[in-house]
Amino acid sequence: xxxxxxxxxxxxxxxxxxxxxxxxxxxxxxxxxxxxxxxxxxxxxxxxxxxxxxxxxxxxxxxxxxxxxxxxxxxxxxxxxxxxxxxxxxxxxxxxxxxxxxxxxxxxxxxxxxxxxxxxxxxxxxxxxxxxxxxxxxxxxxxxxxxxxxxxxxxxxxxxxxxxxxxxxxxxxxxxxxxxxxxxxxxxxxxxxxxxxxxxxxxxxxxxxxxxxxxxxxxxxxxxxxxxxx
Amino acid sequence: xxxxxxxxxxxxxxxxxxxxxxxxxxxxxxxxxxxxxxxxxxxxxxxxxxxxxxxxxxxxxxxxxxxxxxxxxxxxxxxxxxxxxxxxxxxxxxxxxxxxxxx
Numbered sequence: 521x522x523x524x525x526x527x528x529x530x531x532x533x534x535x536x537x538x539x540x541x542x543x544x545x546x547x548x549x550x551x552x553x554x555x556x557x558x559x560x561x562x563x564x565x566x567x568x569x570x571x572x573x574x575x576x577x578x579x580x581x582x583x584x585x586x587x588x589x590x591x592x593x594x595x596x597x598x599x600x601x602x603x604x605x606x607x608x609x610x611x612x613x614x615x616x617x618x619x620x621x622x623x624x625x626x627x628x629x630x631x632x633x634x635x636x637x638x639x640x641x642x643x644x645x646x647x648x649x650x651x652x653x654x655x656x657x658x659x660x661x662x663x664x665x666x667x668x669x670x671x672x673x674x675x676x677x678x679x680x681x682x683x684x685x686x687x688x689x690x691x692x693x694x695x696x697x698x699x700x701x702x703x704x705x706x707x708x709x710x711x712x713x714x715x716x717x718x719x720x721x722x723x724x725x726x727x728x729x730x731x732x733x734x735x736x737x738x739x740x741x742x743x744x745x746x747x748x749x750x
Numbered sequence: 751x752x753x754x755x756x757x758x759x760x761x762x763x764x765x766x767x768x769x770x771x772x773x774x775x776x777x778x779x780x781x782x783x784x785x786x787x788x789x790x791x792x793x794x795x796x797x798x799x800x801x802x803x804x805x806x807x808x809x810x811x812x813x814x815x816x817x818x819x820x821x822x823x824x825x826x827x828x829x830x831x832x833x834x835x836x837x838x839x840x841x842x843x844x845x846x847x848x849x850x851x852x853x
Contacts, residue, residue, distance in 0.1 A: 547840050551833060558832065559821035566822065576828055580835055587839045638773055644801045644808075651814040664816060683813050708777050715808045718815070723808075729801045 535599045543590055550590070554583050557600060561607045567680055568611035570669050578614060582607040597691070604685045605695045608677060612696070615673050639712050645723030654722060667717040671710055678703055679710035767795035772802050780809055 533541075533549075535556070541549035558579060565578035585606050586593075593602055647654075654660045668676055674696075681692045682703065689707075693700045772795055778784045779792050796803045839845075 542845075545845065547837065547845075550840070550845075551836065554833065554836060555829075558829065559824060562824055562828075563819075563822045572825060576825065579828075580832055583832065583836055584839050587836060587845055588843055590845060640773075641801075641805045641808075644804050646804055647808065647811055651811050651818065654815060655818060660815070661819065661822075664819065668816070679816075684816050684819075686817075704777055711777070711780075711809050711812065714816075715805070715812045718812050719808050722811075729804065 536595065539590075539593070539595065539599050543593075550587070553599065557603055558583070560600075561603055564604065564680060564685065565607055565611045567665070567668055568608065568673070568677060569615055574611070574614050574618075578607055578611045581610045585610070601685075601687065601691065604681065604687065605691075608681055608695055612673065612677060639709060639716075641712065641716060643716055643720045643723060643728065645719060645725065645728035647719065647722040648724045649722065663718070663721055667714050670717065671713060674698075675706050675710040675713070678706040679714070682707050683711070766798070767791040769795070769799060769802050772796070772799075772806075776806070776809065780806065780813070 533552075535553060538549040538553045538556075542553065561582055562575055562579045565582070566572060566575035569575055569578060582603060586603060593599070597605075668679070671679065677696055678692060681687045681695065682689065687695065689700050689703050693703045696703070698706075772779070772792055775784055775788065775792060779789065784792065796806065
């Protein structure tokens with residue numbers, strides 16, 4: 521799960537204890553679970569849909585679905601992962617519905633070729649600041665939102681489930697209804713696209729590697745150590 | 751690339767792994783899923799190729815930034831509306847037959 525999944529203090533009951541209490545009819549236990557996860561689920565839904573209103577709808581649908589299906593939750597995965605899967609499916613269904621696409625699976629018509637070309641890094645430079653320092657700035661959050669919004673819905677979903685929510689490749693594939701190979705291809709492209717976008721803002725222009733040379737090396741599959749990137 | 755493919759994947763000629771090979775295995779390298787012998791080849795390449803080293807570092811920092819982002823605040827009033835809807839659903843579905851009152 522992400523770094524901030526546990527919105528509870530040390531000593532508070534674990535999710536699994538609250539789940540068992542809720543299964544025994546304890547509404548307060550269920551509400552404690554919701555309070556613990558609602559911001560994370562809302563944030564995921566907002567990034568997947570790109571809409572505050574739709575994110576609220578998805579979040580509500582997710583927790584209502586959890587109420588209705590709680591007795592059938594077999595705890596094979598964590599409660600957090602279970603919620604993430606419900607939310608991702610609800611959000612993607614909403615996105616597809618809005619676009620007038622069938623709501624059964626993810627981007628069937630636009631699934632990338634698993635052996636397709638990998639985008640070459642173009643802007644290559646060390647970042648001027650550490651992620652910790654960058655995270656303290658309000659404009660960083662806006663930039664992260666803008667960069668991820670530029671990804672296609674399928675790439676965005678894979679990146680969020682795999683890299684932010686820490687689902688395995690297999691679980692990400694299952695939840696999105698695509699193959700594990702496709703998860704890997706989408707993840708690589710999403711990572712490279714986000715890297716490109718963020719490095720153009722956070723990169724140190726004075727220490728940028730000359731554009732073109734490295735891309736040519738990648739295109740031809742040549743080792744670049746002989747080209748002395750100094 | 752499947753785990754089996756990673757295990758059998760050979761990289762590097764007489765000059766070692768190439769930039770293209772590194773890029774093709776970037777996910778597995780960043781996630782720690784490459785065979786030790788392949789990892790050694792890739793690290794040998796990174797020691798010689800600064801642009802690739804920077805790209806890998808950029809990717810790691812990109813993931814870190816997103817992964818460590820604090821959850822956003824809920825819109826005003828949404829928490830209360832959500833919990834009202836949940837309590838209603840709880841009663842309607844009979845999920846709270848045994849105990850229904852919030853603490």
